[in-house]
Amino acid sequence: xxxxxxxxxxxxxxxxxxxxxxxxxxxxxxxxxxxxxxxxxxxxxxxxxxxxxxxxxxxxxxxxxxxxxxxxxxxxxxxxxxxxxxxxxxxxxxxxxxxxxxxxxxxxxxxxxxxxxxxxxxxxxxxxxxxxxxxxxxxxxxxxxxxxxxxxxxxxxxxxxxxxxxxxxxxxxxxxxxxxxxxxxxxxxxxxxxxxxxxxxxxxxxxxxxxxxxxxxxxxxxxxxxxxxxxxxxxxxxxxxxxxxxxxxxxxxxxxxxx
Amino acid sequence: xxxxxxxxxxxxxxxxxxxxxxxxxxxxxxxxxxxxxxxxxxxxxxxxxxxxxxxxxxxxxxxxxxxxxxxxxxxxxxxxxxxxxxxxxxxxxxxxxxxxxxxxxxxxxxxxxxxxxxxxxxxxxxxxxxxxxxxxxxxxxxxxxxxxxxxxxxxxxxxxxxxxxxxxxxxxxxxxxxxxxxxxxxxxxxxxxxxxxxxxxxxxxxxxxxxxxxxxxxxxxxxxxxxxxxxxxxxxxxxxxxxxxxxxxxxxxxxxxxxxxxxxxxxxxxxxxxxxxxxxxxxxxxxxxxxxxxxxxxxxxxxxxxxxxxxxxxxxxxxxxxxxxxxxx
Ligand SMILES: Cc1cc2nc3c(=O)[nH]c(=O)nc-3n(C[C@H](O)[C@H](O)[C@H](O)COP(=O)(O)OP(=O)(O)OC[C@H]3O[C@@H](n4cnc5c(N)ncnc54)[C@H](O)[C@@H]3O)c2cc1C
Numbered sequence: 327x328x329x330x331x332x333x334x335x336x337x338x339x340x341x342x343x344x345x346x347x348x349x350x351x352x353x354x355x356x357x358x359x360x361x362x363x364x365x366x367x368x369x370x371x372x373x374x375x376x377x378x379x380x381x382x383x384x385x386x387x388x389x390x391x392x393x394x395x396x397x398x399x400x401x402x403x404x405x406x407x408x409x410x411x412x413x414x415x416x417x418x419x420x421x422x423x424x425x426x427x428x429x430x431x432x433x434x435x436x437x438x439x440x441x442x443x444x445x446x447x448x449x450x451x452x453x454x455x456x457x458x459x460x461x462x463x464x465x466x467x468x469x470x471x472x473x474x475x476x477x478x479x480x481x482x483x484x485x486x487x488x489x490x491x492x493x494x495x496x497x498x499x500x501x502x503x504x505x506x507x508x509x510x511x512x513x514x515x516x517x518x519x520x521x522x523x524x525x526x527x528x529x530x531x532x533x534x535x536x537x538x539x540x541x542x543x544x545x546x547x548x549x550x551x552x553x554x555x556x557x558x559x560x561x562x563x564x565x566x567x568x569x570x571x572x573x574x575x576x577x578x579x580x581x582x583x584x585x
Numbered sequence: 586x587x588x589x590x591x592x593x594x595x596x597x598x599x600x601x602x603x604x605x606x607x608x609x610x611x612x613x614x615x616x617x618x619x620x621x622x623x624x625x626x627x628x629x630x631x632x633x634x635x636x637x638x639x640x641x642x643x644x645x646x647x648x649x650x651x652x653x654x655x656x657x658x659x660x661x662x663x664x665x666x667x668x669x670x671x672x673x674x675x676x677x678x679x680x681x682x683x684x685x686x687x688x689x690x691x692x693x694x695x696x697x698x699x700x701x702x703x704x705x706x707x708x709x710x711x712x713x714x715x716x717x718x719x720x721x722x723x724x725x726x727x728x729x730x731x732x733x734x735x736x737x738x739x740x741x742x743x744x745x746x747x748x749x750x751x752x753x754x755x756x757x758x759x760x761x762x763x764x765x766x767x768x769x770x771x772x773x774x775x776x777x778x779x780x781x782x783x784x785x786x787x788x789x790x791x792x793x794x795x796x797x798x799x800x801x802x803x804x805x806x807x808x809x810x811x812x813x814x815x816x817x818x819x820x821x822x823x824x825x826x827x828x829x830x831x832x833x834x835x836x837x838x839x840x841x842x843x844x845x846x847x848x849x850x851x852x853x854x855x856x857x858x859x860x861x862x863x864x865x866x867x868x869x870x871x872x873x874x875x876x877x878x879x880x881x882x883x884x885x886x887x888x889x890x891x892x893x894x895x896x897x898x899x900x901x902x903x904x905x906x907x908x909x910x911x912x913x914x
């Protein structure tokens with residue numbers, strides 16, 4: 327059984343983010359910190375749990391991006407992935423989902439993965455597209471927002487619970503090969519041990535060079551990235567923490583919220 | 586039957602989901618001069634009645650697509666069933682709801698028709714003769730404007746962004762309903778049923794004040810800080826963002842947001858919550874909103890009445906202490 331996990335490296339959403347001079351994406355300078363997309367960490371953990379429950383499972387992790395994404399592949403190896411596959415692009419910045427999905431699908435089609443896992447969405451572009459689009463390109467069944475899975479290797483199926491809006495779940499059975507997008511909360515992603523971090527550092531990743539200029543043309547054009555229109559509704563309280571607490575308590579008192 | 590805008594509604598057990606109305610509001614914005622042709626598709630197992638009602642209420646033609654497998658959402662089956670319709674009417678815009686199933690369907694329609702795909706749209710405008718779409722990135726810290734580059738575009742619209750149909754009269758009764766049985770298969774995808782998550786705890790519905798914890802609390806022990814803050818209010822309860830519920834620190838019944846509860850207390854205090862859309866849809870109708878967050882850029886501040894840039898770990902204890910000094914002496 328071969329599993330592929332797709333992981334994306336995203337900017338740390340809590341660092342100070344600025345718009346780049348082109349106004350097409352955020353500024354990716356040396357001070358910007360990157361990390362694994364949280365939703366993909368759940369996908370990665372789920373793959374490792376499958377490997378721990380069934381014999382003869384190998385997991386590859388794949389990431390598309392510039393040199394810096396090597397870090398998330400190292401992390402994937404340190405928690406139990408066999409090979410890290412780096413589809414290297416020249417630059418960071420916004421990559422249209424159709425291009426990412428095409429690169430992943432081309433690679434996956436050349437191997438025979440039984441199961442492909444991805445996060446339900448990327449925290450940076452929030453598109454929800456790359457997972458299901460990859461499945462559509464490969465023409466394999468796909469389930470999204472998976473919060474539970476049970477693999478059945480004998481009859482080559484996987485039973486999943488898909489989360490829907492408003493507190494409902496749908497149970498679906500997929501035949502392999504299949505792609506799942508994993509929703510947060512399905513498991514608790516583990517941290518690697520120090521020895522495994524060191525081992526991962528010494529293991530080589532598989533580099534795949536691409537020419538994004540030859541990738542399929544852009545189906546959507548990015549015109550601009552901007553700050554949202556400021557809604558002037560709110561007041562930011564100023565002062566020392568003590569002063570702010572007093573102001574807030576006075577407001578709470580006036581509105582009789584307090585005990 | 587050339588059509589400009591194809592709207593794909595959602596049903597569960599042959600009932601239109603409430604958000605399907607928003608497709609109409611979106612379409613009216615997309616066609617400001619009202620000269621274009623609209624068609625709404627309603628998929629389901631038996632939708633004759635729903636289709637007729639929708640045609641009458643919305644005043645547009647409706648096409649019901651029936652298949653036993655469409656009793657519950659089944660994106661691959663619907664994609665297969667829709668393809669002949671797409672080819673027949675070749676719509677410039679195909680609009681779906683931005684739900685998990687809607688997005689899945691959108692991506693497969695995009696692949697099948699080599700069409701551009703723009704998801705989670707929040708607004709539409711005209712720039713230099715072209716229709717452009719805006720959507721949020723980075724939990725709402727930025728807004729991207731995109732223009733489709735293909736003759737056909739597949740769009741998903743963010744719930745709540747086009748919620749009001751507007752006061753204008755619906756176009757007068759041009760609505761005809763037609764229902765077709767579709768002959769399609771969803772290879773390798775078999776829905777087995779639907780389940781509702783259990784609910785037994787009404788604390789959030791009953792509270793006047795909700796103090797809500799996000800990832801910013803850092804560790805489980807810090808929930809005590811939230812608990813202590815709850816105790817200064819007269820009728821308050823503790824809630825959390827999905828990240829806190831995912832950790833198992835609070836039960837699912839306390840999750841606020843798209844996949845949790847929708848609450849509207851008199852006061853909602855968001856502690857260490859960034860303000861992701863999926864959270865905000867569940868609490869934005871609270872009467873008063875206060876946010877405490879270390880990041881001055883956090884989007885939660887833009888929907889708050891009062892914003893406090895502080896570390897909740899130091900600020901909440903000060904708040905609780907001051908309350909004692911000022912009011913309990
Ligand atoms: C299909 C789908 C459905 C979803 N449904 C929901 C849902 O129902 N409800 C929900 O909440 N989310 C939901 N999400 C998840 C959502 O997208 C966000 O990931 C989530 O809401 C983020 O939670 P958060 O604000 O707690 O964490 P983060 O976004 O990580 O934000 C943490 C915040 O804490 C601040 N902070 C850090 N340290 C401190 C400190 N010491 N003091 C003060 N502030 C601090 C940071 O500045 C940051 O703003 C859903 C996602 C998907 C894909």
